[in-house]
Amino acid sequence: MEMSAANMIAQVESLPELIRTQFDELDVRVRRLLNHEEYLSVKRIALTGCGDSHMAAVASELTFEQLSGVPTDALTAMQAGRYAAPYFDRSFTRNPLVVGISVSGTVARTREALIMARNAGALTVALTGNPESPLAKVAEKVLGCVVPDFAPAPGVRSYRVSLMALNLLAIRVAEVKGRLTQDEANGLRKQLKGSADAIEATIEAIREPVRKLAEASAHEHNFVFVADGPNYATALFSAAKLMEAAGRHAVGQDTEEWAHLQYFVNDAPSTPTFLISPGGRGHGRAAELMEPLKRIGRTVVAVVPEGDSLIGGQADWTLPVVGNVPEIFSPMVYAVAGELFSAHLSEVIGEPPFRRFHGAYEDGGNTIKSSTVIDKL
Helix, strand or coil: CCCCHHHHHHHHHCHHHHHHHHHHHHHHHHHHHCCHHHHHCCCCEEEEECCHHHHHHHHHHHHHHHHHCCCEEEEEHHHHHHHHHHHCCCCCCCCCEEEEEECCCCCHHHHHHHHHHHHCCCEEEEEECCCCCHHHHHCCEEEECCCCCCCCCCCCHHHHHHHHHHHHHHHHHHHHCCCCCHHHHHHHHHHHHCHHHHHHHHHHHHHHHHHHHHHHCCCCCEEEEEECHHHHHHHHHHHHHHHHHHCCEEEEEEHHHHHHCHHHCCCCCCCEEEEECCCCCCHHHHHHCHHHHHHCCCEEEEECECCCCCCCCCCCEECCECCCCCHHHCHHHHCHHHHHHHHHHHHHHCCCHHHHHCHHHCCCCCCCCCCCCCCCC
16 A cells, blocks of 8 residues: 555544553553663663654653653764764763664664664663564664554654653653652653543644645745754654655754744745744743744744644644643644644645655665664774
């Protein structure tokens, strides 16, 4: 079955059931991943991957630091392997805990990062949907995150499973280290699983407006997604889905950095700019951007909590997020708008996801799986 916009929409709509059916088994796997002493020994954490997997790392960095108190870095695989691993602090054995994320388990750079990290004495974990993959074979521990088969589309379901696994891992580290009581940890697990309800309600709330927005934006060739904190990953991920699904240029940017950079772009004044904010620490700063955004002519799309007036009340389009989700878990829900918009834009302009991997875009032509893997510098 070929990838299609319809498949992508179906994947988004399947997310609530995916979370509800996979959550408990994934939690069991996380609990069994490391023994008690290994969890206690974690002094630093590095999360790494490519593409969506790197974005999942960025999205969960705050969860690890806020809950466990363990300094955590979200690194691209190239950065983690060829630049960071040679300089890991070796004051503590089997540190840092390095989690290499790859759904397929076949991405060259992520495998390389785990090899380099293991050679540097780190405790390595492969978080993958393919427990028999090359990535799994080079890691000391494997966290299997198998994503049930579904109609093919740009990664939507796999991203949520990666996010769930990383957030559950952060909760477990915090629990074993005594930063959370068992009741507190279980309360957070319940909130994380409850993101399924928010996703379900949000899909219903934005179903029609997001389709109309795609129709109104069909002539645009540039899109910007702006967010901060854990949702900086949502901005990156939303831009990624738009490029994959519709083939138009898109960029994810930090809220403050937009004011330093994209503010000055004048060749496409109406560029749709999505302000993604869950009402957390960066909400006030995002609201301040409404005046300059409107002044320079941008089409502003607000992805904000239902009823928000600071941003949603002033935007050209509002895609409300329904339901209360802690900011550390909000990327689970706030990605829905970008995913659905990208799928509908693909459908409206008749551009197939991933260019159907035809011609110049043949599968494997980007060498992400066949690139040479090195084990030392």
